[in-house]
Amino acid sequence: MAQQEVEVILARHLAEHLALPMFIVDPQGNLIFFNEPAEAVLGLRFGDTGLLPASEWSTMFEPVDQAGKPIAPEELPLMIAMTQSHPAHKGFWIRGLDAKVRQIELTAFPLVGQSGRISGAVSIFWEVRS
Numbered sequence: 001m002a003q004q005e006v007e008v009i010l011a012r013h014l015a016e017h018l019a020l021p022m023f024i025v026d027p028q029g030n031l032i033f034f035n036e037p038a039e040a041v042l043g044l045r046f047g048d049t050g051l052l053p054a055s056e057w058s059t060m061f062e063p064v065d066q067a068g069k070p071i072a073p074e075e076l077p078l079m080i081a082m083t084q085s086h087p088a089h090k091g092f093w094i095r096g097l098d099a100k101v102r103q104i105e106l107t108a109f110p111l112v113g114q115s116g117r118i119s120g121a122v123s124i125f126w127e128v129r130s
Contacts, residue, residue, distance in 0.1 A: 005119035007111040008032065015122075023123045029054030029082050032120070041104065041127050043096025054079065061094035068093075081108035081121040091128065103128040 004012075008024065012033050015022035021038035025031055031052040039045050042061065052060075058073035065071055073079055077088035087109040095101050106125035110118050 004032070005111075005113065005117075007113050007119045011111055011120070011122050021125050023078065023125070024120060025054065025057075025078060025082060025122075026120045027082070027118055029058075029079070029121075031057045038125070041096065041102060041125065042094075043098030043100060054082075061096065064093050066092075077106050077108035078121055078123040081110045081123070082118075085110045085112070085118055103130075 004026070008026065011022075011024050015024060015033060015035040018035065019037055021035060021041050023031065023034045023038055031049070031054075034042065034046050054073065058076055058079060063071040063076060071090075071092055074083070075090075077090045080086070080088035087107065089105070089107045091103070091105045093101055093103050104125045104127055106123050108121055108123040111120045111122060112118055
């Protein structure tokens with residue numbers, strides 16, 4: 001496993017102790033961790049996926065907008081945080097790998113260290129229940 005920046009290590013430690021679903025990517029957009037609460041929303045365990053490139057995780061949950069139109073990977077908040085280096089938020093629907101469709105709200109932000117270097121990005125999301 002490649003050496004991770006301290007910001008990523010601390011983000012993962014935080015994610016392991018929160019009840020909110022969290023998803024963490026490295027500067028290249030590779031999925032490097034999601035926590036147990038995220039497993040329930042995504043319909044799979046992190047231990048079953050491991051590292052995934054952005055090209056895979058950004059489409060595997062089939063994100064769609066309110067009208068059912070597919071959301072392009074570059075329009076997802078986590079991709080925006082990673083590529084444009086600013087926070088982003090969006091509500092949309094996903095299909096978990098357990099085949100359940102869920103409405104979620106997701107906020108993402110880049111992990112910017114004190115030196116100004118981006119060491120990854122984090123999303124915090126939750127299922128919207130009517």
